[in-house]
Amino acid sequence: MPVEQAKYNIVIAAGGTGGHMYPAEALAKSLLDKNFNVNLITDQRGKAFSDKLPQVHIYKISAGGIAGINLWRKIKSLLLLVQGYWEARYLLKKISPAVVIGFGGYASIPTVLAATHLKISTLIHEQNAVLGRANRVLANKVDIIALSLKETKKIGGKNTNKTVLVGNPVRMEFVRPTFSYNFNNEVINILVTGGSQGTRSFSKLIPMAIDLLPKDIKQRIKITQQCRSEDIETTKQHYKDLNIDATLAPFFYNIADHLEKSHLIICRAGASSVTEIISMGRPSILIPYPYAIDDHQTANAQALCIHDAAWIMPEKELTPQKLSDHLHYLFLHPELLEKTAYQAWSLAKPEAVQSIIHLIEQKINSSLNIESTT
Template sequence: MSFLSEKPFMLAAGGTGGHFFPAEALARELLDRGYPVTLVTDRRGQAFGGTLEQVPVHRIHSAPPGAGFVNKAKAAVQMGVGLLQARALMRHLTPAAVVGFGGYPSVPTVFAAVHSGVPALIHEQNAVLGRANRMLAPGVRHLAVAFPEVSGLRDADRAKLVRTGNPVRPAIAALRDAGYAAPSADGPIHLLVMGGSQGARVLSEVLPAAITQLPEGLRARLHLSQQCRPEDLEGVRAAYAGAGLGGLELDSFFHDVPQRLAACHLAVTRAGASTVAELTCLGRPALLVPYPHAMDDHQTANARQLDAAGAAWMIPQPDFTAETVAARLASLLAAPDTLAATAASAHDWGTADAAARLADAVTAMAEAAAAGIPSTPSTRTEAAE
């Protein structure tokens, strides 16, 4: 503890929520354990807010490789400058360990750690190893993953795996044991529809047409909460007019998502890593519609694993039609035992202590490195190409 309390844990993450939130969750856990933390990001990144404002932030250069020779050359220069900046940080801060969370802003920092002899771990949130993490995996000591199977791995990196899960926000974790109650035969049915920041429009286009095809009695029991893009709100509201729903709430952003997830009988969502982590932490059945333009189609890989585990149902976007969705909703909402079984499988798949598991892996790695001994992941997982 004395050694680790003297040197900071350096977390490297970009500004996107999928990479940034797990870094914030780990920072919070390490701080709670009494360890110092520092954040490294690029100019697009942000500082941790709220109770983590005391975490120092260092910004370095980075850039994804663009299309064409000129853009690639500019990106290479940015990465080169970032690597020099990161190596200077290593010499100045002498961190106990470095943790990368994917995205190109993590590349210079993790590379600098590897070449400076600082123990490094990377965290992969999706079922497909991201491009930045593919570059970094050969040099790091451990690779923490959220999914039991991760594609894009080299065989040589399989021994580095430790399955920690993907951290969820504290408000979600607090509801881990809330339990799932399937809808009663004649009682209300709570349906939650969330599209995320990208591609919510297809849900706004298809769901109203699907729901209006449901039997009148089923529609009368349906209490629907749906997230829409701001520009789609009035059109969606008009599409539901006259549907005879038991309740309807539309908004571009829900501030009480944890409570809505806990209350829902069925969710219709994308299959991003954070969404999957929250659904499975609470144990809520869901129709997953992967965003087809996600990098490396990782949302399809995410959804496919949950579908195979009986923890959700995947509907590829080309198959997400009003007729298909209406038939699926009518079938599922009439089968409370199926909903309950899927909720139980989702709950078994998920975890609420991913941040603690990740902190355990990181601190064990740092302690082993300080003692000059190899560190071994405490929890192995198999990965498939």
């Protein structure tokens, strides 16, 4: 039963990278629509999202990552996490939330941990196909573990009974309630993205692969590519030399529009990229970032590939010729592109936000029932 429209306080805890903040943003907006008071506890990077969430109360706490750094920095980071714990504990006592939701990132550890010690209902959400390090710290202590992908690893055997498959919250501009994909024989739109900062290796690899395609295919290609600022002029010249129509930028604010127009996407396999691709129902060649923590991007890509919803090409084995051969085959078989696009769309969970809100309401109702019997 839905919670009455009282102004319950909800706290969202998330580290400040896009992979954690985008789903947190999607949830926050829907909670506001349902008349909840929403608070975000994050780190310095997360404060940059304040313009996108003007109705959300945003608080910054101390936090530091401890992966892959030297001993002194690990000690310093642990001290920051302890400091962040006491800062979060103070804020939680002040806010008195009904539920605390962690979206990962080291900034979520102090807040969710403090919530468990204060007997506040807790939920963590994992965006990737491998439970992140912050969420692994918290998994034994929280009430619910919400998953984006059923193939998620490193949950821990004793925690499987508290997992719920909900999907990854996505902003409304990416939601497509019906499937639509049209391969254009005159123009082939390829979208190339490389995560929040772009990818330098793509700036060399993609033009070289395009150059190896037969002329009749090459002349139909239109490229939209995310590049690092310092690589744009060089990459633009490469495409100009090939007579390829190319639009390059360090960041695309209207990425949903570009996804909509694309016939094929070449990109990394971060959680946000994968979620947006399947939500829009587009075929993709996924090139996982080889140095991602726990190799989670490979796991994300494999979670799509086992359903024939994408193709994976490991960067360490990739050459311009291999990529070009694969592109050539796909463009000769547009029915395969359409089938893969549909398989991707079929994996989407556009109701992810509502599923999480339902879990939140269940926890609130459960708390109300306990209070009424005491």
